[in-house]
Amino acid sequence: MSGSFLFVRLFTIRQVCDIIILPILIKLTSGFVPRSFIANKSFDKRCEKLNSDVFSDVLQQLEQRPDRLSDIRLWLFVAVNTARALIDSTDKQALENAVFTDCKSVSEIQYGFDMIQGRYGRKFRSSTDARYNYLCSLVAFFSDRELTQEELVLTQQYNKVDKYLIYEL
Numbered sequence: 001m002s003g004s005f006l007f008v009r010l011f012t013i014r015q016v017c018d019i020i021i022l023p024i025l026i027k028l029t030s031g032f033v034p035r036s037f038i039a040n041k042s043f044d045k046r047c048e049k050l051n052s053d054v055f056s057d058v059l060q061q062l063e064q065r066p067d068r069l070s071d072i073r074l075w076l077f078v079a080v081n082t083a084r085a086l087i088d089s090t091d092k093q094a095l096e097n098a099v100f101t102d103c104k105s106v107s108e109i110q111y112g113f114d115m116i117q118g119r120y121g122r123k124f125r126s127s128t129d130a131r132y133n134y135l136c137s138l139v140a141f142f143s144d145r146e147l148t149q150e151e152l153v154l155t156q157q158y159n160k161v162d163k164y165l166i167y168e169l
């Protein structure tokens with residue numbers, strides 16, 4: 001008991017976060033950590049680089065035009081990125097809110113995606129574009145399951161990407 005009390009007195013909450021929690025999150029999420037956990041600007045730059053790398057990797061995999069996605073990380077990125085593209089092109093103020101951060105399963109994300117399509121899809125200037133339809137079909141066809149804690153963190157991280165697949169495919 002006295003050891004834990006000593007620990008609390010020696011370290012501030014921020015130090016505990018930097019020393020203990022941040023390395024664990026980085027390990028669990030393969031480097032993808034929400035910016036809210038990071039105060040250091042060098043970590044911010046590393047996260048931006050990781051987001052850029054993820055975007056490039058996803059884009060490269062989608063250029064081969066798979067019919068369905070089997071990797072949840074890839075699917076999450078496509079779902080978040082396509083939804084954000086819809087919102088960004090029609091109502092930039094609504095984009096301030098992160099998408100799908102409250103969703104706990106694939107079906108909840110798919111339902112949220114359908115709601116975003118219904119609200120912003122008609123105004124979306126590329127709604128008849130084959131790339132848009134392709135990305136929407138990838139989001140629609142994925143097996144339902146609960147999201148892990150790591151995947152919930154990834155959803156938050158993918159909301160930080162400001163480049164959109166629909167314009168790059």
